[in-house]
Amino acid sequence: MSRNKGYLKALENYVAQLENSLIRMKETNSEDSRQIILDSLPLGSLLDLNAPQENQTSVPSIVNSAKDQIPQFYDNLAIPGNAAPSDGPLSVIKTRLASENNKKYSTVPEGRNTLSRSPYIILSLSLFFRWLYPSHYFFVYREALLSAFFQDRNSKSYYCSEELIYAVAALGSKITNKSDELYLKSFKYYSLSREIILRKIFQAKDCSFEKEGSSSPKLALIQSLLCLAFYDIGRGENSSAWYFSGLAFRIVHEIGLQLNPAALNGISGEELTQMDIEVRVRIYWGCYLVDHFIAELYGRSTVLTLSNSAIPETDELPNIKAGFEDYMYSDPDKPLLVAAPIKCLILLSRITELYKNENTQLKTTSERIGALSGFNIDLQKWRSSLPKELTWSNETLAEEKDFDPTISFVWYHYYMILLSYNKTFILDSKENTSIIEEAIQDLFYLLRDWIIKYHTFEKCSIQMVTTAVLALQCMNSKNISCIYYNDFTNFLKSPTINYDFLSELFENEISSESLYPLSLSDGANFLADEFPDLSLLSEMDALINNQVYKL
Template identity: 25%
Template sequence: MQALEARIASLETFIQTLASSDDQERQVMLDEVGSGSSTKPAAFDRQHEGERLSPARAGRLRKTRSGGSAHFYGGTSLYHSVSSPVVVDSTETASINMTETMIGQTLWNSYPIQFAPHDDVSQRLMAAFFNMCIYREFFLRDYDIGGGRHYSDLLLFAVCATGALATNEALLSEIFANQAQALLYPSLNHPDLTVLQALIILGQLGIGRGQASKGWLFCGMAFRLAHEMGLHLDPNNWQNTQEPDVEREVLRRVYWAAFVVDKQLSLFFGRPPALYPQVSDVRGTERIPYPPDWANLLDTYIAPGTSVTAFEDGPALVNLVIYRIELYRIVHSMITEIFENRRTNAGGTVVAATITRIHLSLTRWLAGLPSNLHWNQWTIGQLPQWVYHLHQLLQKPESSFDHDGIEICYESLGAMLRLIRSYGRFYSYKHLPLDFVQTLSTAAGTILMRRHLSNLPWGDAEISRSLDLITQAMEDIQDTWPCVKEILNSVLNARQTEAAVMPDVDPVMDFDFLAAQPPILSDVDGNEWPSFENMTTGSVLSGEVGFQLTS
């Protein structure tokens, strides 16, 4: 009876809302009900939210061993029947630590560890690494004293494996990646923050080296650990926590690093994301003060004689992280609300309204960029590397098969080519992260699409010049990110074959850019939309770089 009464109240509220809406809003509401995506109006949800939902953030964080990371258990967990957080006595703690030491020593003896943590080679490669998923100041502090919450040999070896890519030492990268993986599996018995960070690094490294399945699994493990450790809840919500402000900020950065990588891989593979904003309330990051001993650590391990303000937490870099996070929040909406396969039956009106909303979000995002992150098509002077990279993330042209959509796609391609060309004048492509592979693939696909639709010869000056730029960049990064080799070979084969007979491509690396006309999804109204694997995510209209999603 209560359920029936609630249903009647819901329908009454829906009818009242429908009667007071204009034609456009009324159509959207009817389409949503018809598609089954909504059975109750938002007003009813807000009215009865307190009656239906369990208390916000129901759950608790518990520490299962001394000095270990927190573990989060939600409202349905059987651990709620256990009283306060578990306290492990000193005997049990000593036993756990002794077991872990024995496992670590066994692995150290079983695998040929060629470079110890404080070896000169390890320190040199560590200095070449930079990623905001690690708060380098605390990492170096704990590295200097030989242990601590923010350092582990596992994380160091993962850092060195990536640092070796920046120094063009592929063999060393392989060696350090193997050393890290030798320590990874026993670390999963009692994972901490450094295990999560190492998984993110090793996952991206594996994907870039062509080990797509292993890399995908490593990153997936990191995303699961983020929930297991409670990182999806802002540390300010944790009860009885004694964490200092800096430690809380580090936890926020690790969560947002995982969130960004999750969206990048979702785009890379065309797969659903793992971390959803709806289940997280983590605040945005902010600048962290330098620790008192930072000048000495910087001089010892990174760059002797360099100013302490020259690295990591400068205002420009923190702004980069903040706006990058906001961009990927919008990308998450784009993935889940437009390109997710389960939404292909949504009415055309609903999808068009969603696209308009996301377009406005991207426009606001672009308009709000601070001056130290600006770039436009007429910028001539040198900018910091991360500014170019941020705007490359914004440029993802794909095909919309109407006249306006294609023209917007071509304009976006032009901006992307200018970005790539500008970056190459001042920096090496080898230092760009894994997402640059998708940038190049998307650009190549758009060039080939333009040639096909316009029936241009391979010798056309613009087509030839654009492909030369893209293939040269692919050749430059193929030792850093070997996964680009298949894409490069496909482009070269297509260019060399006038008949345009497409070679077989590994489906993991197939971005559909070689197809004469990428697959199209049709909704129930007969409207056509690009499939998730062929996302239409970018354009440039004029002036600053921006997005426009088109039907």
């Protein structure tokens, strides 16, 4: 029986996936890890005995059925490795063999080499960069990662690693429909990334980046740890998220990422190009913002501070269009803003930090309310100073029924800060009441626009969820209008939200008793563990004591 091109391409991808899995099973000494890899193989499901039609794509279809009336986000996804070669300077469509002249940086591990041919991995990366980027993920420079992943001869391989690809894929596959096969792979990708990371950190003899005398290979490790931290936040594993992010920030200090890379260039024997320097700057400020976001989320102190940051501010980096169309949310001709939001959010974090420092010195309620009033004025000044591309108002949200996740994450961060600090004094200040009610109305408009445009919530951000919880907390105070109460409740109860920690909030019927004590930043917070899960600490101890892996 003759086979067409679509069938042959599916067969090639299937063989590549099997090859990659066998290599990883051979390299690990852990039976549990081998079982995870074995379970991840889609035996009998990837290939159809009947040859696919000529116009079918080899990428697994995860498009929801028409009866669900859900937009088809994944149609005709291109796999750069399967397209015709391009001569662009950072084109992702290149041969797998690296240039001999760039051998120092372009040697690609076999496992990662086969990952670039996996349709599931490619689709997961596409979902991540289309829907979650940049938001909290400023620490990832999309073009550098994808160019290294698809083995552009001009890219440096240390911008991509197997653990980073699995970590990003875990986040991307998590925002699909829960019935999709790709969604079921999400935790397996997370587990594989976590296994590689822990082995690298706690097994010095197996840590190749320790031997290279360069800090560059640790960049991907930092990025991987932060991706896993966000994955754990989404599933309610708060202690694990705190540990992973803390490890990342300490590695930042270990390699001196907070220092000016231009001033240190060449000291360790590693020559950095101007683009390398700019990428390091971007990664550091991305780490800084994650540190401050997680600190607000858990009500804890930060690790990275402006006073210890000798690194320059980030600038806009090139947005490479050729071959990356399926990894962009918007029209490729519309530039993606990254540097401007970073600068604005750094300033917002500094305003918040100064307020918290002042507030700890005050004793009476009237003094704290006065400090909060000044804080709110500073927030409004920050908002009015935003560049035109990021500016918004209550009127524009009410009139423009559109939603752009590549911009709105700045607004959500603002509302998270505004509500988390103002709700403490709801009962003590009428000024706070009006500020909170206007913020809740704005959040309702954003929620309405999301529903109009996307219908379901698989791809919503953690900020959408946290601000909705904060809005409900405020409305449960009885001093705030509850006109939008049911809208936020229905959103948080939606079965299409893929954040696992929400189920605990709604085990009982929503009431002021069940939600009002919850908080983002005052003592008890809605993501805090009453009894911290120390399983990761035990796993780390086992690694250190050589109980899991043989050195």
